[in-house]
Amino acid sequence: MKSIQEAHPAFRKRVYAGAPIVETPLRAGYFRHMRSVFNRNYFTNDGPLVRELEKKVAHLHGVRHCVALCNATVAQILVLKALELEGEVILPSFTFIATAHACLWQNLTPVFCDIRPDGMADPASAERLITDRTSAIIGVDLFGNLCERHALRGICRTHRLKWIIDAAHSFDCGEGKRRVGQSGDAEILSFHATKFFSTFEGGAVLTNDPKLAERLRFLRNFGFRDYDDVGFLGINGKMAESNAAMGLASMPFLEKRRTRLKKNRELFDRLLSRIPGIRLLEAGEHDRTNYRYVVATVERSEFGISRDLLIEKLAKDNCVARRYFYPGCHRMEPYHSLKAKTDGALPVTEMLCKKILCLPSWFESPEKDIPRIVRLIERAALPGKRVS
Numbered sequence: 001m002k003s004i005q006e007a008h009p010a011f012r013k014r015v016y017a018g019a020p021i022v023e024t025p026l027r028a029g030y031f032r033h034m035r036s037v038f039n040r041n042y043f044t045n046d047g048p049l050v051r052e053l054e055k056k057v058a059h060l061h062g063v064r065h066c067v068a069l070c071n072a073t074v075a076q077i078l079v080l081k082a083l084e085l086e087g088e089v090i091l092p093s094f095t096f097i098a099t100a101h102a103c104l105w106q107n108l109t110p111v112f113c114d115i116r117p118d119g120m121a122d123p124a125s126a127e128r129l130i131t132d133r134t135s136a137i138i139g140v141d142l143f144g145n146l147c148e149r150h151a152l153r154g155i156c157r158t159h160r161l162k163w164i165i166d167a168a169h170s171f172d173c174g175e176g177k178r179r180v181g182q183s184g185d186a187e188i189l190s191f192h193a194t195k196f197f198s199t200f201e202g203g204a205v206l207t208n209d210p211k212l213a214e215r216l217r218f219l220r221n222f223g224f225r226d227y228d229d230v231g232f233l234g235i236n237g238k239m240a241e242s243n244a245a246m247g248l249a250s251m252p253f254l255e256k257r258r259t260r261l262k263k264n265r266e267l268f269d270r271l272l273s274r275i276p277g278i279r280l281l282e283a284g285e286h287d288r289t290n291y292r293y294v295v296a297t298v299e300r301s302e303f304g305i306s307r308d309l310l311i312e313k314l315a316k317d318n319c320v321a322r323r324y325f326y327p328g329c330h331r332m333e334p335y336h337s338l339k340a341k342t343d344g345a346l347p348v349t350e351m352l353c354k355k356i357l358c359l360p361s362w363f364e365s366p367e368k369d370i371p372r373i374v375r376l377i378e379r380a381a382l383p384g385k386r387v388s
Contacts, residue, residue: 010372011318015360017293018194018322021257029249037241046221049244054204056251057189060172061181063206065213068239069220072168072190072203076102078237079186079205080136082215083162087133091166092121093328093342094349095140099166100329108135111341112330115348118281119143119356123151125343130155136162141170141180142324143281143358144196144289149175149183164188167206171197172254174288181206191243196257196292197250199243261291264366268294268359271374277303278377295324297355304381307357313380319373322358 033049042048050068058066069075080089080102089103093112100110111134113125119142126137137156139147147165156163163183167173168190170180181187186209191202207213215232218225223234265283272278277299283289298307305313311321328349330340363369 009317010376011369014318014320015363015369015373016320017358017360019360019362020193020198021196021362023253023257026249026253029252030245033245033248034242037245042241044238044240046217046238047241047244049241049248050239053199053239053244053247056248057204058181058206061179061206063179063181064208065206065210066181067205067207067213067216067220068244069203069205069216069237070239070243071201072166072188072192073098073102074220074235074237075188075203075205076164076166077105078216078219078235079164079188079212080106080108081233082212082219083136083164083185085135085162087135088131088341089136089138090126090129090134091138092140092349093330093346094119094325094352095142095166095329096168096325097329097332099138099140100335103138104334109133109341110329110335112328112335112346112349113343114346115352116148117348117352118145119352120145120147121152122348123148123155126152127155127159129341129343130159130161134159134161136164138164138166139184140166141168141173143293143295144169144173144283144291145281146170146173146175146180146287153183168192168195168203169293171195171290172258172288173290176287179288182208185209186212191247196261196290197247197254199239199247199250202239202243202247258290260366261361264361264363264370265291265294267366267370268361268374271371272296272377275303275374275378277301292361294359294361296357296359297352298357299355307355310357310377310380314373314376317376319360319376321360323353324356324358326353326356328353 054066088109088111090111094115103110114122139152165184165187167180167187187206189204191199219234220237223230223232225231281295300306
């Protein structure tokens, strides 16, 4: 016999961490752009909508060049290819696996550094790993917060390394007056469906280096420099017009989206603060952020149950939370079997991987849904309790 909780979950439909954000008026704009695509009968190969999107994203971030691609993983692979890197690349293990995979696809050896308690790469840990085989450091922005750009950039300059930033989470974020895209040799955005800004699937490279941008445009189109003139080993990494249409339709809603997400996070923060052992990670206290992610840590000794058991209990009420980026790249394949190079045991990475909890953040009725989630969390450690 099913329990009452299984028969009557708190949410009738599942709510997901990272559910796509699609405002109702956005759809009209998308279909308007798509009518122009069909009227032109021009669907891909550096179409007019892709070029328009590149200009708008570059302008928004204050950089000279934006190169749109089919996804952020291909974008990183092509950046590594265009920079002609060899040997080893240092990056945090606390990141999405694609950051490491892109290196291995380019026959580069990922070397994993530890992180600070906020999840960002620890510059001291990264610098300890530099050898004569190191060619670059990849910093990773997380949850709309920026990695330690000043320190990592200084380390790269001192050791003459390339400086790449995985900015998948930080579309339209900034550090003081500087927006994402203005620091590294290349900064990589993700436009995946789960992100603050989406083109269904997609990505882009931001750079102020005109030669790098030009080469990326060749590489994303099989290496063609001109008609019947192939000058590089390229690949098909182009963004289609339908994806660019989604991006262009989303642009007018960015500030309203940011404001709404900020209010949602503030409500979570206020309500969760009363629960022992649940703490939100900082977001945007010192810099510009997009507030896309509501991320907490679960301290088992205070809360009473583990993060993983809490996720299981939330799922029974159709609230699908996520654990980022468990168990860390160094413990995933193929890196675990390859005995990946690391800065020791990565103690902070190991600790945070067991505590991080990413909650749903986009709702039709946040004033009802967010308190409902908080009540589920509050009662999760108490057997037999549920939201009525």
